[in-house]
Amino acid sequence: MKYIQHLLLLLLSGFFLFLGCGSESNSSNESNSKQEVVLGKITLDNVWARPGSQQGKSAAYLRISNGTAAADTLLSFHSNAAESVELHESIEHDDGTTSMQPAGQQIIQDGEKLLLQPGGLHLMLINLNRDITVDDSLQISLEFARVGTVTTTAPVQIQN
Structure with a gap:
């Protein structure tokens, strides 16, 4: 027992x-x-840039979609066609005039989109290293805090 x-x-x-x-x-x-955290993708679409002359300026526009599981911050920009690239914001004043000013870092929440478009946020391509003309293209790279660098090709066109 x-x-x-x-x-x-x-x-x-x-x-x-x-x-x-x-x-x-x-x-x-x-x-x-x-x-x-499962990372999805940051996608860039509706990308295009305006024509511009060497040593001048141009602007680029696109839609950024955060398909990841977390917010991400847009930190910096680069293009093979310009000495520098800055994020700017168009501002309309009470007297009807508009101006631009640098915009701060942009946080894109998971599942959200950030639209860079004429009259709003846009990328300023400063001191172009060559003429960029309609039907030309250029590369734009965006660096994010979490997913790193995402690069896309922007066709050069006139705004529709």
């Missing part, structure tokens, strides 16, 4: 030890999966 009690106690101890290890491992897996 004592032998059976010891065997039963040993089996129960082993069973509880097994359950304890199993639940510990499950809880660590659950916490890892909750911390893991």
Whole structure:
């Protein structure tokens, strides 16, 4: 009888030890999966740029869609056609005139879009290193805090 009690106690101890290890491992897996962020894609579409002359300026427009699982911040820009690229915002004043000013970093929430369009936010291509004409194209790279650099080709065209 004592032998059976010891065997039963040993089996129960082993069973509880097994359950304890199993639940510990499950809880660590659950916490890892909750911390893991699945990255989708940042997509760029409706991309185009205005014509411009060498050493002059141009503007580029596009739609940025954040298809990732987290907000991302647009940090910087580059183009193979310009010395520098800045994010600007068009402002309409009370007297009907418009001007541009640099825009700060843009945070794009997950599932959201940021539209760069004439009369609003846009990329200023400053000090063009060549003439860019209709039917030409140029590359634009956008650097994001989370997903890194995304590059696209912008056809040069007149606004429709």
